[in-house]
Amino acid sequence: MHSFKGFLLKEFYHIFRDRRTAAILFGMPLIQLLLFGFAIRNEIQEVNLGIYDQSHDAVTRQITDKLASSGYFVMTKELHSTKEIEHAFAEGGIAEAIVFEPGFASRMIREGRANVQVLTDGSNPNISKIITGYTGSVLQDYRNTAFKTAEVGVEAVPLMMFNPELKSVNLFVPGLMALILMLVSALMTSISITREKESGTMEVLLVSSLRPVEIIVGKVVPYFLLSFVNVVTVVALASFVFGVPCRGSVTLLMLESLLFIVTALSLGIFISTITSSQQVAMMISLAGLLLPTILLSGFIFPVASMPLPLRMISNLIPAKWYLIIVRGIMLKGTSFGFIWKETLVLAVMGAVLMVASIKKFKTRL
């Protein structure tokens, strides 16, 4: 026990004395959260709008005003010909152009319908789709209030459950938690063990009376605690700065996070048992863990829309399961009864990796 305590103390010295490690551990969660929260957003604000109004009547002006006052669009350009539209897009001055056909108002009154063309910049399909959606709903809204059409029809009234404003922060925070924990736990532990191998200190540790389990646990405990501090920081920041709710049980969220940390740590140790240099460990952690965590876990791209082979691979990524759990708890207020399967998957992954790394940990060089 005495020797284990000494080992732990040494690990904490390493972490706090190396400025780079400390910076990654404590700075990265903050910076990433702020980056994702403020800079990287899916919601659209201040779309530069060009109008080609061939009608110039009361209705087109009203629609234009309504678009401008919605808060999403900024009237940037008055266009005068079809040619000009293309030019304006190419210049990058506008992200959307709206074309009203000649005699818009009179046609609307006479025939009950009139044509408006919505053009967007397809070079960024995600944004285009969102802009088109916004414009459509503004137009729909106008039609409903201005012309109480007597037509019989079906009207879809959408309501986005759990995230009515479609705030992307709500989507990113769970993914970010997975990313940070993966980075801190897996990357840092794998580097810290391989560093001992590289510097020759592992030779001395092996000759000492420390058992392999003690060495592994001694490496894990500090990062376990620090990762937990990070989880608390991220959840607190997300809640106070960005108003991300935690609708479910905070205790459950923390327990599930601890489970994910253990899984990530086991992965880190496993990596370090199969590599012997810090550089290789870092490459494996970055290429083999971070990229899949970002791309295949459903953090940014939904798993459901991936082709089958990728969907199958995504099942192997711990972050995918953690993401389902965290989104469930934070945004939907899900209770344990609905996420026990995901929890079980994480627990099994963690246990298998931990046993494998203790088995694989060499008691010799």
Add this chain to the structure above:
Amino acid sequence: MKEAVLIAGVGKRFGEVQVLQEVTLSVGEGELFGFIGADGAGKTTLFRILATLLLPDEGRSEVLGLDVVRSYRDIRKRIGYMPGKFSLYPDLSVEENLRFFASVFGTTVEKNYELIRDIYSQLEPFKTRRAGKLSGGMKQKLALSCALVHRPEVLFLDEPTTGVDAVSRKEFWQMLGRLREQGMTILVSTPYMDEAVLCDRIAFMQEGRMLALDTPTGITTLFRKPLFAIRARETWRLLCALRASSHAASVYAFGSALHYTDNRPAVRADELLVALQADGFTEVSVSVIQPGIEDTFIALMEEKQGSDHV
């Protein structure tokens, strides 16, 4: 004399390369035993096998009567091992390093302070300094303190003085001498011949084989030919001329002189002197000298290489 270390026919290969071949020797309790050899001679591999960090492919080996393969856990508690690479934590201070190594061996610095006082007292003024910022000699003293802090019965030091300045090397060996006086068995490897003299017994290692094993004085008797030290005004031209001579068995620079052996059985110093003066060399001196350890080592290496080529 009881044996502290026993090595019997030990061999080790890494892939295709045979790094150790049939090494057999034993080290008595309380002995200061030196392994001499160039880089790649297999010294580090042998030390790692004895420190239970590597498994031998052939032969068997015992430390303190315990088998290095089966009883590695018991051996580890009773030995001190200082690897060749700098193996302290550079971001920990001198004192923290020592306390750490004491704790992982389940002891405290205070308990065994007596043993390391001699060495550690020199480091104490710098005990808050990071180990990474110490000079080479200081680092090795700290590493030795760390390897000693749990009072091991056998100490393995793998090239402890490589890259250390001459004064620190001397101090380091004085410390080893004092440890031996206290009855500790010490196995040390070194590429420096001048350190070999300070050992009780030495083993010459070359390409994984043991070339010779004896006391430092005993080993020089393996050198059988008369050895001449030759000096002249133009050392470089002298070296070239001697190498070109058909009578030369071996010529190499040794300090300011050249060490020379002749392949004629009964050649005398004055004969050589006359011949050299006839070749136009000035300020020539030729004398017969006692071969040192380095001379013996070089001769044995060349003999070995010669027999390999046949």
